Amino acid sequence: MTETFISWGMDADWAWGVATIAGILLIALPLMLAVAMIIYADRKIWAAIALRRGPNVVGPFGLLQSFADGLKVFLQETIIPTSANRGLFLIAPIITFTVALMAWAVIPFNSGAVLADINVGLLYILAISSLGVYGVILSGWASNSKYPFFSALRASAQMISYEVSIGFILIGVVLFADSFNMNEIVKAQQGHGLGIVNAFGFNLLLFPLAVMFLISSLAETARAPFDLTEAESELVAGYQTEYSSMSFALFWLGEYANVLLMCTLNAVLFWGGWLPPIDWAPLYAVPGIIWLFAKILFFFFVFSWVKATVPRYRYDQLMRLGWKVFLPISLLWIFLISGWLMLTRYG
Amino acid sequence: MILIAAFYLFATLVIASAVMVIFARNPVHSVMWLILAFFNAAGLMLLVGAEFIAMLLVIVYVGAVAVLFLFVVMMLDIDFAELRAGFVRYMPLGALVAVILAAELIFALGAWSAGKIDLAARAAPVVTDKSNIQQIGELLYTRYIFLFEAAGIVLLVAMIGAIVLTHRQRGGVRIQNISEQNKRRPEDATRMVDPGVGQGVEL
Numbered sequence: 001m002t003e004t005f006i007s008w009g010m011d012a013d014w015a016w017g018v019a020t021i022a023g024i025l026l027i028a029l030p031l032m033l034a035v036a037m038i039i040y041a042d043r044k045i046w047a048a049i050a051l052r053r054g055p056n057v058v059g060p061f062g063l064l065q066s067f068a069d070g071l072k073v074f075l076q077e078t079i080i081p082t083s084a085n086r087g088l089f090l091i092a093p094i095i096t097f098t099v100a101l102m103a104w105a106v107i108p109f110n111s112g113a114v115l116a117d118i119n120v121g122l123l124y125i126l127a128i129s130s131l132g133v134y135g136v137i138l139s140g141w142a143s144n145s146k147y148p149f150f151s152a153l154r155a156s157a158q159m160i161s162y163e164v165s166i167g168f169i170l171i172g173v174v175l176f177a178d179s180f181n182m183n184e185i186v187k188a189q190q191g192h193g194l195g196i197v198n199a200f201g202f203n204l205l206l207f208p209l210a211v212m213f214l215i216s217s218l219a220e221t222a223r224a225p226f227d228l229t230e231a232e233s234e235l236v237a238g239y240q241t242e243y244s245s246m247s248f249a250l251f252w253l254g255e256y257a258n259v260l261l262m263c264t265l266n267a268v269l270f271w272g273g274w275l276p277p278i279d280w281a282p283l284y285a286v287p288g289i290i291w292l293f294a295k296i297l298f299f300f301f302v303f304s305w306v307k308a309t310v311p312r313y314r315y316d317q318l319m320r321l322g323w324k325v326f327l328p329i330s331l332l333w334i335f336l337i338s339g340w341l342m343l344t345r346y347g
Numbered sequence: 348m349i350l351i352a353a354f355y356l357f358a359t360l361v362i363a364s365a366v367m368v369i370f371a372r373n374p375v376h377s378v379m380w381l382i383l384a385f386f387n388a389a390g391l392m393l394l395v396g397a398e399f400i401a402m403l404l405v406i407v408y409v410g411a412v413a414v415l416f417l418f419v420v421m422m423l424d425i426d427f428a429e430l431r432a433g434f435v436r437y438m439p440l441g442a443l444v445a446v447i448l449a450a451e452l453i454f455a456l457g458a459w460s461a462g463k464i465d466l467a468a469r470a471a472p473v474v475t476d477k478s479n480i481q482q483i484g485e486l487l488y489t490r491y492i493f494l495f496e497a498a499g500i501v502l503l504v505a506m507i508g509a510i511v512l513t514h515r516q517r518g519g520v521r522i523q524n525i526s527e528q529n530k531r532r533p534e535d536a537t538r539m540v541d542p543g544v545g546q547g548v549e550l
Binding site for chain 1: 348349373375376379382398399402403405406409410411414417418421478479480523525
């Protein structure tokens with residue numbers, strides 16, 4: 001995009017700046033729209049599985065429900081509890097929301113269509129997702145209230161535990177792709193499965209990692225069955241209890257943007273990203289971004305499906321799954337993968 | 348132009364937030380300023396082209412170490428009056444440590460820039476087309492392999508030590524045995540009975 005602006009007669013620095021800002025807007029604005037629609041989709045899928053109708057009043061098929069909710073929340077009064085730590089109380093939702101948007105900078109939407117094509121893309125994602133925990137801890141602590149604090153402690157322990165195994169799972173992908181660059185990872189998946197299928201997930205060595213990554217991403221975004229942080233039967237609404245109005249909406253938006261990000265990561269890392277599922281020339285006529293969106297939506301459907309059908313984990317079970325099951329298996333898998341690659345690729 | 352602006356932005360923020368770590372009254376605020384300092388230090392690393400180190404700094408320090416700090420600080424029950432009461436008593440010792448540290452820093456910097464070190468070789472990175480991670484990996488797994496493994500063993504020992512020191516066996520705790528639960532079938536726990544009227548069921 002920078003070249004286009006330079007060809008319009010701009011200074012190189014200016015062109016870079018304008019192109020970057022345009023790129024950010026091109027990602028962030030559709031993302032916000034997508035979040036609004038995905039909240040609607042989540043409620044509809046959940047309702048359909050529970051044999052209810054779901055939102056169907058505002059707009060055709062209730063499509064405008066999220067916008068109506070947004071407007072309602074926007075018009076409400078922001079209530080700050082008197083004993084809350086004012087500054088941190090207001091910063092916490094902003095951190096959650098900003099961090100949820102930041103990670104999208106390195107997601108490749110098509111061949112080369114990425115805002116920041118950096119060498120350490122995957123590490124950047126790990127770094128940003130490890131920041132997400134601060135919004136939760138701070139909101140819990142700054143609310144100066146019992147339930148939010150419990151929730152904050154739970155959330156931070158949960159996110160840190162699952163980040164460990166996510167890190168090891170990602171190392172498996174990096175070993176196969178031979179790069180941390182997101183675009184390179186997608187390209188490495190071309191014809192990976194028997195020369196036909198464009199996905200790491202069909203590799204027998206990587207399929208268990210793909211399954212573990214899907215489950216870990218549920219835990220990382222605190223979605224059901226791992227939604228202990230806002231378990232309404234125990235903690236009211238968890239760290240969001242004291243929030244109202246726009247600060248509450250920011251949590252809500254950030255949470256769903258994170259869910260979309262995790263769906264995208266599943267698609268990009270294991271299921272071919274913007275590549276068509278099968279390495280067959282006519283399929284490449286469809287733009288890559290459509291393949292990516294189809295995969296994201298599929299994983300979002302899986303997320304909603306799980307939310308509607310699986311009962312909530314108990315906290316000790318959650319910790320056991322993270323530390324005693326996923327961590328040893330993912331460690332073992334790194335040995336297996338590096339051994340296999342030493343035998344076949346580098347041997 | 349952008350690079351210079353970014354450098355001054357990050358550098359000012361690192362120093363300002365480091366100062367705020369000391370001056371913030373609330374310890375939780377101190378940790379938050381510390382996180383901001385880590386973050387901007389990572390930004391400085393990015394500017395010199397050490398993207399791998401920058402990301403590691405954020406993942407390890409911001410993502411893990413600072414969270415633990417925050418945990419500890421949030422749990423503390425700090426009495427500010429008591430803290431301030433000790434201030435005058437510890438002031439001379441603190442000042443001494445600060446002076447020694449400052450002197451060492453100045454000394455080290457002076458020796459580094461004035462000594463007999465070959466100035467031309469000092470800051471001359473080898474330009475290659477390999478990425479940061481590959482270069483570090485090649486050095487780490489060839490030239491420094493023994494030091495790397497020694498560091499790994501030290502960390503392992505520290506980890507085992509921490510577990511041994513804090514692990515305690517508590518009696519009377521009922522622990523869930525997951526595999527036993529999964530092995531349980533309906534037949535093990537239930538039985539069908541068809542009691543006659545007024546007879547009841549033998550348990």
